[in-house]
Amino acid sequence: MKSIEWRENGVRILDQTRLPGEVRYRLLSSVEEVAEAIKRLEVRGAPLIGVTAAYGIALAAVKHTGDRESLKNELIRSSEILVNTRPTAVNLRWAVERMMQVYHASSHLELDAIRERLVAEARRMEEEDLHQNMRIGELGADLLPEDARVLTICNAGALATCGHGTALGLVRSAFSRGRVKKVWACETRPVLQGSRLTVWELAEDEIPVTLITDNMAGYVMRSGQVDVVVTGADRIAANGDTANKIGTYGLAVLAHHHRIPFIVAAPFSSIDLSIPDGEKIPIEFRDPDEVRKVGGLLITLPEAEVLNPAFDVTPGELITAIVTERGVARPPYLSSLANLNKKGREESYEL
Numbered sequence: 001m002k003s004i005e006w007r008e009n010g011v012r013i014l015d016q017t018r019l020p021g022e023v024r025y026r027l028l029s030s031v032e033e034v035a036e037a038i039k040r041l042e043v044r045g046a047p048l049i050g051v052t053a054a055y056g057i058a059l060a061a062v063k064h065t066g067d068r069e070s071l072k073n074e075l076i077r078s079s080e081i082l083v084n085t086r087p088t089a090v091n092l093r094w095a096v097e098r099m100m101q102v103y104h105a106s107s108h109l110e111l112d113a114i115r116e117r118l119v120a121e122a123r124r125m126e127e128e129d130l131h132q133n134m135r136i137g138e139l140g141a142d143l144l145p146e147d148a149r150v151l152t153i154c155n156a157g158a159l160a161t162c163g164h165g166t167a168l169g170l171v172r173s174a175f176s177r178g179r180v181k182k183v184w185a186c187e188t189r190p191v192l193q194g195s196r197l198t199v200w201e202l203a204e205d206e207i208p209v210t211l212i213t214d215n216m217a218g219y220v221m222r223s224g225q226v227d228v229v230v231t232g233a234d235r236i237a238a239n240g241d242t243a244n245k246i247g248t249y250g251l252a253v254l255a256h257h258h259r260i261p262f263i264v265a266a267p268f269s270s271i272d273l274s275i276p277d278g279e280k281i282p283i284e285f286r287d288p289d290e291v292r293k294v295g296g297l298l299i300t301l302p303e304a305e306v307l308n309p310a311f312d313v314t315p316g317e318l319i320t321a322i323v324t325e326r327g328v329a330r331p332p333y334l335s336s337l338a339n340l341n342k343k344g345r346e347e348s349y350e351l
Contacts, residue, residue, distance in 0.1 A: 003048055003159055004055065006123060011055045015042045016159055020200040031060040031078040038085040038092075041191065045160020046234045046270055047129050050091030053082040054122040057099040061115045068111050075103055087282040088243050088311045089234040090272045095125060126162045132267045132325035133164040137173030140230070140265050140323040144174045148227045151184040151217060154245035155197035156232025156265065166265040167232040168201060170323065175207050182208040184226060188245060189214055190290040190308065214247050221258045229255045233266035233322075240316025240333030241278030246309055252318040261320040268324045273341055278313035286310050 001023070005012040010029040017040065018024045026042065028034045034056035037043050043052045060078035064071050079096050086092060102121045106114045144150070150171055157168030164172060174180045183202055188194035195211055202209040212220060220226055229251055235243045242248075242264050255262040275281065288306035292298060322329040322337070326344050329336035 002163075004043065004052055004126065004162060006055055006058070006119065006126075011052065011059055013037060013043050013052070014159070016044055016197060017042050019159075019196055028056075028059070030063060031056045031081055034059060035081045035085050038082070044193070045156065046089035046091040046232070047133070047161040047166065047267055048159075049086060049089060050095035050269065051122070051126050051129055051162055053085075053092050054095040054099050054125050056082050057096060057103075058115070058118040058122040061103075061118045064111075068107075068114070071111065071114065072103075072107065075100065086284055088284045089270075091234075091267070091269050094269045098125070129162040129267065130164060133161050133166060133169040134173075135325040136166055136265050136267070136323050137164060137169040139325075139328055140170035140263065141174035141177055141179060143228075143261070143263060143321060143323070143328070144170075144179050145227055146179055147181040148174065148179055149182050149184065149225055150174075150180060151186070151220065151226045151229045151251070152198065153186040153194060153214070153231055153247050153251055154188045155193040155201070157198060157201045159197050159201060160232065165201075166267065167230045168198065170230055170263070170265045171202075171207065172205065175205075180207065182210060184217075184220055185209050185211050186214045186217060186247065186251070187211060188247065190294075192294075193245070214250075217251055218254050221254050221260060226255075226258075226260055229260060229262045231262075231264055233264050233270050234311060235281050236264070236266060236271045236322065236337070237275045237277050237281060237316075238271075238273045238334060238337060239277045240319055240322060240329070240331065240337065241281070242314045242316070242319060242322070243278065243281045243283070243311045244314065246312050249312040249314045252314040256318050262314075262318060263321050263323060264314075264319055265323045268326050268340065268344060271322075271324070271337055271341070273337065278315065281311075281313055283312075284310040 010027040015024045106117045157165035185194045185198045233242045291306045326340045
């Protein structure tokens with residue numbers, strides 16, 4: 001099922017806050033509704049919120065009732081609204097900037113032509129994301145041992161992208177080759193993307209999956225039941241430091257201690273070579289009630305002080321490999337990621 005789809009009168013999304021209990025689609029009719037859906041995690045995952053933001057820009061242009069001169073101000077306003085929704089995932093800003101580049105290159109055209117180009121670019125980004133995920137899966141599957149028992153956190157699957165997925169795309173591709181024996185899915189407190197989304201996705205594809213609480217990861221590693229850890233990424237710095245869902249850093253430390261490979265799978269648009277290391281990655285802090293409550297039920301004092309960072313940063317030295325559609329980067333990441341960036345500029349690669 002599609003996580004996002006362009007419609008003539010809006011952007012149709014799968015509301016992921018309802019899963020797995022209810023499969024419900026929503027039609028977003030304004031850039032404000034798109035921004036709110038991103039904030040509320042109705043759409044989530046770095047690649048998907050990038051494409052969603054791109055469609056938000058296209059929607060703003062389609063809905064604009066003013067003249068060509070006022071469209072520029074409307075798109076700038078819309079860009080600011082979207083970029084400010086979630087600060088950690090670089091894909092969102094990357095997508096908005098790409099859409100604005102298309103606008104500036106088309107601003108001399110008639111309004112209908114500008115709208116057509118923006119919609120076409122957002123659709124192109126959706127198609128690219130799916131092709132990139134398939135390529136990530138193809139390259140990443142080669143890194144897994146036979147009968148791999150894979151541990152993952154959060155959801156970096158088809159629901160977090162426009163199809164197939166990054167970390168789970170790697171698992172899907174490896175499973176289709178008979179290389180995956182089972183998946184351990186961390187529940188991913190506090191929003192439970194692992195238990196609600198990853199388990200559901202894998203079960204739909206009949207991939208063996210076992211759900212564990214986040215604090216059971218050390219147990220299954222020490223008991224010899226994990227061969228590799230695979231995660232997605234929301235932003236990767238030039239030195240390989242990687243921001244991902246809170247709890248990822250702890251998994252990387254555990255994997256390092258138990259000598260288990262730790263693999264990150266992400267599109268190259270998640271790599272931010274403008275920042276040298278993870279210290280420069282902005283971390284989003286979310287509503288304390290996400291921790292105080294589970295399923296709307298209060299599990300602590302209503303006034304309990306809460307720290308709720310949505311992401312943490314895993315140092316590059318704890319990461320065995322970073323798989324992108326352009327190739328696999330290995331330490332030292334300052335040079336390997338720079339080489340993949342150069343490759344993307346100088347040659348066209350097969351998707």
